[in-house]
Amino acid sequence: MTLLYPLQSLAAHPPRLSPGYRSTVKRSPQKPLIPIRQTLSELTGPVYGHETVRENDHDLTIQHKGEPLGERIIVHGHVRDEDGRGVPNALVELWQANACGRYVHVVDQHPAPLDPNFTGAGRAQTDASGYYRFVTIKPGAYPWGNHHNAWRPAHIHFSVFGHAFISRLVTQMYFPGDPLFPFDPIFNSVTDEKARARMISSFDLENTQPEWALCYRFNIVLRGRNATPMENKQ
Amino acid sequence: MSEQRPDGITPSQTVGPYFKYGLTPNGEYAWNDAFTNNLITPDVSGERIRVEGTVFDGDGVPVPDCMLEIWQADAQGRFSDPQDARALPNSSFKGFGRVGTDANGRYSFDTIKPGQVPDPDGKPQAPHILLAVYARGMLLHLYTRIYFDDETANTEDPVLALVPADRRATLIAKRKAGAANPAYVLDIHLQGDNETVFFDV
Ligand SMILES: [Fe+2]
Numbered sequence: 001m002t003l004l005y006p007l008q009s010l011a012a013h014p015p016r017l018s019p020g021y022r023s024t025v026k027r028s029p030q031k032p033l034i035p036i037r038q039t040l041s042e043l044t045g046p047v048y049g050h051e052t053v054r055e056n057d058h059d060l061t062i063q064h065k066g067e068p069l070g071e072r073i074i075v076h077g078h079v080r081d082e083d084g085r086g087v088p089n090a091l092v093e094l095w096q097a098n099a100c101g102r103y104v105h106v107v108d109q110h111p112a113p114l115d116p117n118f119t120g121a122g123r124a125q126t127d128a129s130g131y132y133r134f135v136t137i138k139p140g141a142y143p144w145g146n147h148h149n150a151w152r153p154a155h156i157h158f159s160v161f162g163h164a165f166i167s168r169l170v171t172q173m174y175f176p177g178d179p180l181f182p183f184d185p186i187f188n189s190v191t192d193e194k195a196r197a198r199m200i201s202s203f204d205l206e207n208t209q210p211e212w213a214l215c216y217r218f219n220i221v222l223r224g225r226n227a228t229p230m231e232n233k234q
Numbered sequence: 235m236s237e238q239r240p241d242g243i244t245p246s247q248t249v250g251p252y253f254k255y256g257l258t259p260n261g262e263y264a265w266n267d268a269f270t271n272n273l274i275t276p277d278v279s280g281e282r283i284r285v286e287g288t289v290f291d292g293d294g295v296p297v298p299d300c301m302l303e304i305w306q307a308d309a310q311g312r313f314s315d316p317q318d319a320r321a322l323p324n325s326s327f328k329g330f331g332r333v334g335t336d337a338n339g340r341y342s343f344d345t346i347k348p349g350q351v352p353d354p355d356g357k358p359q360a361p362h363i364l365l366a367v368y369a370r371g372m373l374l375h376l377y378t379r380i381y382f383d384d385e386t387a388n389t390e391d392p393v394l395a396l397v398p399a400d401r402r403a404t405l406i407a408k409r410k411a412g413a414a415n416p417a418y419v420l421d422i423h424l425q426g427d428n429e430t431v432f433f434d435v
Contacts, residue, residue, distance in 0.1 A: 012242045014373040023371025026292035033434035044315040046330035095256025105252035121256035121265040165305040172247040190245040221240040
């Protein structure tokens, strides 16, 4: 299978210098990026096995002695390429704050409790159709120091590997209808409204499990396009 | 199953300040590492090397919350990926590594010197390692390459040839004198006079 990675697709990403998010000011290059051809180095990528994703790595609610506090949720969806084809065996990693908006990271010292039964890290591998599924806790919003009264909308960090080193994606999944959206410079660093909407999960009543967990669907689209589209075949 | 064609790719967002426990826990959190900065497998052939350096921001301040990922060929110039049709099927060398910078912005990888990989015209490229840089304050990761200062093939490399001569050094790791094992140093400057060359790819 040969895929193409058009540069135009990258227009969906936020500009690296987005001054509303202050930390970008000293951490974005000022000299122009140099265009190069995509060689075998760029067009290949790592492959994983069962040693990378263990049986229960997708369930963040069973990693400790007791159950974590908060609202149990299912987060699932498909990883697809730009033509809508599922990306099989894609590695999906996630990390997030607990229900109170607190991360276990030592640098996060904001006054909300840690949960001894919740670390907040998980891993899954997509099946043959590109489908993945996690069980976790709905994360809380949390404050940060970017500007006065700055709060991040509730989000889950995602890291995804596609077919190539240049289809690598790190993003954040948001929840529908969050009142903090208009005020968050990270969310709004994506300037195109349609592209922003692709970071927001949708509530999935059909796959909500009665008396157990609400479900959210988050479909992820990676760079990569079929080099030989069906309509061009004789 | 026929799927509706997506209206675009999912936009990138920053890894933020708190990725470490999820992506590079390194024994400090109740989570295991999927990848580490040691790519060496017992049976892999090739010269064992270390690549190390410091990541700096536009003020020259070390970046302690940065994640680096590398992707490289084995010593024969082959990738551990079935998309590389030439790959050796039983090679245990994965070619992928990940590390979080320490409190002083420092990183290191233990790996093997990659072999030469052809460009799209079949012309050999000088040995190189792909490097992706992620950090708090970076909304989208950056791609660069690590070359080696003791490789004569650098003068013929088609990618280095696209880089203005006065900026090429930002891509070329320098062999450390007097180290017991071969080690190379390459600092990454996200911004500034000595800014690393990043690629639009
Ligand atoms: Fe976060």
